[in-house]
Amino acid sequence: MAKILITSGPTRQYLDPVRFLTNASSGQMGAALAQAALASGHAVTIVTGPVHLDYPSAATVVHVVTTQEMLEACYRLFPDCDGLIGAAAPCDYRPTNVAATKIKKTGEPFNLELVETDDVVASMGRIKTPHQWLVGFALETDDARYRALTKLQQKCCELVVLNGPSAIDSKDNAVEVINSQGDVVLSHSGTKLEVAQHIIKLVDAQLILGNQANLLR
Amino acid sequence: MAKILITSGPTRQYLDPVRFLTNASSGQMGAALAQAALASGHAVTIVTGPVHLDYPSAATVVHVVTTQEMLEACYRLFPDCDGLIGAAAPCDYRPTNVAATKIKKTGEPFNLELVETDDVVASMGRIKTPHQWLVGFALETDDARYRALTKLQQKCCELVVLNGPSAIDSKDNAVEVINSQGDVVLSHSGTKLEVAQHIIKLVDAQLILGNQANLLR
Numbered sequence: 001m002a003k004i005l006i007t008s009g010p011t012r013q014y015l016d017p018v019r020f021l022t023n024a025s026s027g028q029m030g031a032a033l034a035q036a037a038l039a040s041g042h043a044v045t046i047v048t049g050p051v052h053l054d055y056p057s058a059a060t061v062v063h064v065v066t067t068q069e070m071l072e073a074c075y076r077l078f079p080d081c082d083g084l085i086g087a088a089a090p091c092d093y094r095p096t097n098v099a100a101t102k103i104k105k106t107g108e109p110f111n112l113e114l115v116e117t118d119d120v121v122a123s124m125g126r127i128k129t130p131h132q133w134l135v136g137f138a139l140e141t142d143d144a145r146y147r148a149l150t151k152l153q154q155k156c157c158e159l160v161v162l163n164g165p166s167a168i169d170s171k172d173n174a175v176e177v178i179n180s181q182g183d184v185v186l187s188h189s190g191t192k193l194e195v196a197q198h199i200i201k202l203v204d205a206q207l208i209l210g211n212q213a214n215l216l217r
Numbered sequence: 218m219a220k221i222l223i224t225s226g227p228t229r230q231y232l233d234p235v236r237f238l239t240n241a242s243s244g245q246m247g248a249a250l251a252q253a254a255l256a257s258g259h260a261v262t263i264v265t266g267p268v269h270l271d272y273p274s275a276a277t278v279v280h281v282v283t284t285q286e287m288l289e290a291c292y293r294l295f296p297d298c299d300g301l302i303g304a305a306a307p308c309d310y311r312p313t314n315v316a317a318t319k320i321k322k323t324g325e326p327f328n329l330e331l332v333e334t335d336d337v338v339a340s341m342g343r344i345k346t347p348h349q350w351l352v353g354f355a356l357e358t359d360d361a362r363y364r365a366l367t368k369l370q371q372k373c374c375e376l377v378v379l380n381g382p383s384a385i386d387s388k389d390n391a392v393e394v395i396n397s398q399g400d401v402v403l404s405h406s407g408t409k410l411e412v413a414q415h416i417i418k419l420v421d422a423q424l425i426l427g428n429q430a431n432l433l434r
Binding site: 093102 | 229236322329330
């Protein structure tokens with residue numbers, strides 16, 4: 001039994017009290033991973049942005065809005081977990097300035113200055129101990145495998161799950177899981193629950209049982 | 218019996234295939250207005266952005282994503298309707314350029330140039346006939362009544378419903394309805410269905426029955 005932290009859903013970065021940047025991540029992949037991990041006997045904590053679904057009641061759920069809040073929740077929760085699966089799609093840009101009142105239309109174009117948010121999985125990659133593991137997600141539209149492997153390396157992940165924009169807010173997903181050698185160790189299309197079951201089986205075999213075997217040596 | 222067009226929910230303006238600007242409008246106010254209008258014996262068509270709720274099955278529902286799509290649907294549908302209630306929160310800025318592939322993080326800030334989208338209710342205000350009516354919504358954070366009345370005048374509305382950000386994605390709403398003389402003709406707090414029932418009652422009394430009386434003169 002492992003303690004698994006799962007990030008899930010989108011985050012929001014507000015420009016003003018009404019408007020925000022986000023993406024259409026629904027939390028379905030995170031919910032499916034939680035269900036599969038619970039069924040494998042693991043304890044699951046989910047850090048989720050705003051979504052319109054119910055997570056498994058056996059999971060502990062922490063609600064956040066912004067990427068910074070997701071990051072802070074992970075800094076607090078990850079040290080007590082064995083691993084993290086980063087299924088969330090945190091908003092990776094935020095406006096430099098957030099207006100206190102609703103921005104008024106003037107008829108003129110305006111420039112919104114955006115800066116990058118801190119990367120949640122990469123941040124956990126910098127604090128993880130040798131016995132903790134990370135599974136990242138990469139959603140790519142071009143040079144997909146190359147970019148996914150680059151993300152795995154930059155974020156110190158053991159595995160990265162590569163999928164495309166068609167996964168967003170869909171019941172189905174088609175993924176490739178790539179390891180740190182760049183090998184495709186799993187390739188599966190199906191419902192998000194089926195995909196999640198395969199990912200958890202792989203995590204069980206390669207990261208959790210592997211870690212326990214390492215600890216026994 | 219009138220034919221009522223209701224706009225509902227948010228719209229999205231994409232920066233690239235994944236990220237977009239939007240707001241947290243849930244479509245609940247539009248759904249409540251549809252329910253109240255149907256209960257008053259009217260025919261209802263809803264033009265809605267992406268939401269996670271079910272509209273009344275007796276309404277005709279047209280799904281759109283962007284503000285331009287909502288506008289085009291209204292240009293097509295409004296001429297055949299008696300009136301429009303603009304309960305949607307269309308995204309009122311769009312990126313000048315939409316990237317064909319996911320924008321890559323570089324570590325540097327970047328400027329997103331935004332231009333205003335065409336206003337849906339104001340556009341209908343420019344094409345409406347003397348027998349058609351418009352009810353706008355204004356969501357204001359400051360100078361609320363003044364801005365709401367300005368919107369009513371600019372958009373050629375008969376009535377404007379003023380509410381605040383607390384209405385967004387909430388089961389409840391607190392509204393003031395202002396007429397073209399600037400009088401507050403309705404003030405109500407309660408569930409969105411209760412608020413919707415009061416608005417439809419007002420529309421029935423002041424716009425639909427009024428129009429029919431005018432036609433009989």
